[in-house]
Amino acid sequence: MKIIIVNKNHAQARSFTLGGWTRAFLSVCLLGIPTFVGAWGYSWLVSGDKDGFFTTDSKAWMDILSAHETEIEQERAASEAQIAALTSKMAELQARLMRLDALGEKLTSAANLEQGEFDFSQVPPLGGPSKAPHVYQTPDFFAAIDQLSGQVDSREQQLNTIESLLANRSLQEETLLSGAPVANAWMTSRFGYRKDPFTGKTEFHSGLDFAAPTGSKVSSVAAGIVNWAGRHPEYGNMVEVKHGDGLVTRYAHNKSNLVKAGDVVKKGQVIALSGSTGRSTAPHVHFEVYKNGRVVDPASYIRRTTR
Incomplete structure (x- = not known):
């Protein structure tokens, strides 16, 4: 077997003659190694030894997935607890507002105030242009509820002050000497x-x-x-x-x-x-x-x- 090698400029060429043993060795290398690799791969696939190869990676993935599921459950439980707390707080504020409205109507009637000016059955009219930049922000529900609670407390204190003033006025009226001792008399x-x-x-x-x-x-x-x-x-x-x-x-x-x-x-x-x-x-x-x-x-x- 004769092998000719030509350089990249095609200017020179060299030739080699391979003997019988050399040809046999090259044939074994070129054909035996792929055959051996194929045979080993086939035997590995059918033997089941591949389980050991993936065992470590598979267990790690399962642990990661289990940890994510636990985190998701914890987040879900925390969200449900927050929703329950919000619902309870809103119900409490609503009840307090109803009591304040009833008290406001009572005071309005007792003081003979204008119904149109002190109508506790209607939401107070509010409005005005916003000077803040129009950037959307995720609302903080608990902060909003705390702010609403503070407004309710302030409104409750104001109404209690009005009620106290009316009670004092009623007491003054009771103790004030006025009028005749007998009606329709001359x-x-x-x-x-x-x-x-x-x-x-x-x-x-x-x-x-x-x-x-x-x-x-x-x-x-x-x-x-x-x-x-x-x-x-x-x-x-x-x-x-x-x-x-x-x-x-x-x-x-x-x-x-x-x-x-x-x-x-x-x-x-x-x-x-x-x-x-x-x-x-x-x-x-x-x-x-x-x-x-x-x-x-x-x-x-x-x-x-x-x-």
């Missing part, structure tokens, strides 16, 4: 000097007289405590009520007293029925007012109004 005698109906002499009249049919309701002109209730030789059946600021009122010539000493009475509460007991010429209500132990004209208190 005044028959004023405060000051007059002719005494029994003697005809000029004498000081310490109160106001209101004509009232027997059995008419006599009401307290302010809240207070009954200081005295009983029979007096000149006043007849009389009730005396002690109020704040050194004020005391008397209701005399009653047919009957409906309260007793020590009773707490409200403004407008019926405390007696009118009559003509004691030093009286006809059924009427004799009304007196004392300020720090000194009798004063009740007319100025009758005309008083709440401010």
